[in-house]
Amino acid sequence: MAFSLDIPPYIFEQYNKGIEIDIIAAALTHKGHTLRPLYFPLGRIPIAFQNNLVDAAMGDMGIDLTPHGGFYADPTVIYDNVFISLKKNNLTINGPADLDNLTIISFQGAEKRYPQWLKKPFEEKRFYGISDQLTQVKLLNLERYDLVLSDRYIFKYFVKQLKYEDNIQVNQVDEHHFAEIDPLDYRPVFRSQQIRDDFNFGLKKLKESGEFQAIYDHYIK
Template identity: 60%
Template sequence: MGVNLKSQGGFYAKAAVIYDNVFITLKSKDILLKRPKDLDSLNVVSFQGADKRYPKWLKKVKEDSRFYGVSDQLTQVKLLYFGRYDVVVSDRYIFRYFVNKLKLMHGLDSQEITEHKLTIDKPMYYRPVFRGKKIRDDFNFGLIKIKESGEFLRIYDKYISL
């Protein structure tokens, strides 16, 4: 989880978004990922810091200079689709969003992908922290309301049509 900010006056709210990070490969490459050793000959592109979040999987890849952490997630999709990297570590919905964006921007034909489960992330890792209890409570209340009303799902659907 990193640094716990409760002792410094932080008030943790409920997680609004929980990332569902997976390994993504092109189906045409017929790659199977079930254990860290399966990455031994593969090049991996991911969000920055993934090697620290998932050291069991990515430590050796990083040590062998086969890991590229880049914050621009559109670049991650391009690097996979154009064959520069074998594997992307990404949230499945964020990846789909950028695939759709590439289709619109460049008329790219999307390729079939395979998602490989990486791990089960813990919702506590994604909780926002506030300086005040009232602000945190207001955030939690608002989050409940937009989920109950269906607005939360409409926001997701606006960006990602599944």
């Protein structure tokens, strides 16, 4: 299954662990399947699926994989993406026009996920997509970019990492909620309809048993 490179606390590539990997692995185990993660930059995940390099993908990164033999499963992990700015800049983000003249750094494929917000910055070369989300936090802190678009938990994880491992104090930030979360944006894709169904069954059992929440709590708390 194609996963992104490191996205702590959801994906720890070095250990084949993390919230998302643990949940998907546990759900597949219910029907006897074994997860083998393969790691790609975010933007290459759908390409890996299209080119038959993997049997499944953690998501489609905004590209419909149905024409390429994809069967969409139920949502697994929901990323709570927000714009993040340095508090001292006192930015207000209420609509796409508020991004005019601002530079934005985010995960690869964000411009496909949020075209209403990011099409113009992308076309004007004010948007930069990068897989390394630790670098996103560093560049915001250094004021190289005005905004980071990131999941709240991911950003906070790397703020802590900078503080405790590199002794770097990140400036205070503001979070700007800009879009309603659509769970359909976060569906794993399988090449086999049967395995998709088996996964959905296992995911339902995880939620009923409390194991789903226990995995989250293990990493977040």
